[in-house]
Amino acid sequence: MTEPGFAFHVAREVPEVQSAQPRVQGRVLGALHVGVDGSVETVAVAPKIRMVLAMLLVHADQVVPVQVLVRELWPEQPPATALRTLQTYILNCRKLLARVSGRPAASISQEVLATRSGGYVLKGAQFQLDWLDFQRLTQLGSKCLAEGDTAEGIRLLDTALELWRGDALADVPLGPVLDSKRRLFEECRLDAIAMRAEAHIGAGLHQRAVTQLAAVTREHELHEGLHHQYVRALALGGRRAEALGVLRGLRVRLVNEVGIEPGAPLQDLQLAILNSEYGTT
Numbered sequence: 188m189t190e191p192g193f194a195f196h197v198a199r200e201v202p203e204v205q206s207a208q209p210r211v212q213g214r215v216l217g218a219l220h221v222g223v224d225g226s227v228e229t230v231a232v233a234p235k236i237r238m239v240l241a242m243l244l245v246h247a248d249q250v251v252p253v254q255v256l257v258r259e260l261w262p263e264q265p266p267a268t269a270l271r272t273l274q275t276y277i278l279n280c281r282k283l284l285a286r287v288s289g290r291p292a293a294s295i296s297q298e299v300l301a302t303r304s305g306g307y308v309l310k311g312a313q314f315q316l317d318w319l320d321f322q323r324l325t326q327l328g329s330k331c332l333a334e335g336d337t338a339e340g341i342r343l344l345d346t347a348l349e350l351w352r353g354d355a356l357a358d359v360p361l362g363p364v365l366d367s368k369r370r371l372f373e374e375c376r377l378d379a380i381a382m383r384a385e386a387h388i389g390a391g392l393h394q395r396a397v398t399q400l401a402a403v404t405r406e407h408e409l410h411e412g413l414h415h416q417y418v419r420a421l422a423l424g425g426r427r428a429e430a431l432g433v434l435r436g437l438r439v440r441l442v443n444e445v446g447i448e449p450g451a452p453l454q455d456l457q458l459a460i461l462n463s464e465y466g467t468t
Contacts (some may be wrong), residue, residue, distance in 0.1 A: 211288050211299070213244045214317040216372065217352025219359050223288050232283060234360045235260055239276045240283070241359045243300065245318065245368045247311035250303045259362035277307060317350045318372060325379045332382065337390050344383040351376060377413065384416045393424035408440055411450055422460050430460055
């Protein structure tokens with residue numbers, strides 16, 4: 188166990204050569220799912236066991252210290268039996284992974300979920316993780332867009348965003364670390380949506396941008412950046428009245444719920460639309 192006051196900083200494992208065994212699919216971009224060869228199922232175990240498994244999945248190839256896991260599970264006051272209980276949770280995680288993968292328990296503890304000095308590590312080479320796939324596809328999409336390959340960039344971003352099945356870690360109780368991860372994942376999703384919308388607008392695919400941004404702005408009613416893109420797409424598609432209506436609705440929400448006026452970019456956009464610099468009259 189580490190010393191009191193330990194900050195969340197973990198040593199990354201050196202990935203091992205992947206074995207001939209099929210990789211376990213781990214999904215956290217939605218409800219927590221695990222499985223093999225397309226047979227992926229919701230993790231139907233106790234909430235704190237889901238927390239432990241989620242902590243390991245979102246820190247693949249990193250040694251997650253025992254003390255960090257204890258603080259995540261019991262932020263206020265860990266019980267006297269915390270270490271023993273955590274060991275039981277790890278055992279249950281190994282049993283779950285053995286069941287869904289069809290691998291023996293010894294293989295799981297040595298090659299999949301291993302014990303290390305002061306903590307535990309989930310071997311990334313044994314997993315296909317949706318959050319890592321999302322990260323990889325988003326980076327590739329961004330690269331294609333930067334190089335001028337708009338169609339391929341949009342395709343890759345579409346594929347990345349299709350990995351989301353709802354809110355990240357939707358059925359997992361969240362301690363401070365998992366909540367921070369959830370927020371990070373969500374910010375990355377919004378960045379990818381904004382990147383794709385900008386590509387659509389730049390390519391003249393205004394209606395496609397409108398359709399996708401309509402849904403996400405309903406979900407994030409105070410997000411000025413996404414509303415800016417939504418209004419631009421509407422106006423450039425000739426729907427100036429709707430664009431101005433969206434701006435009015437956003438202003439009302441910002442004033443009533445946050446006590447602020449829309450920022451300068453939105454005010455400038457509204458003026459441009461009123462001056463017929465966007466869309467048709």
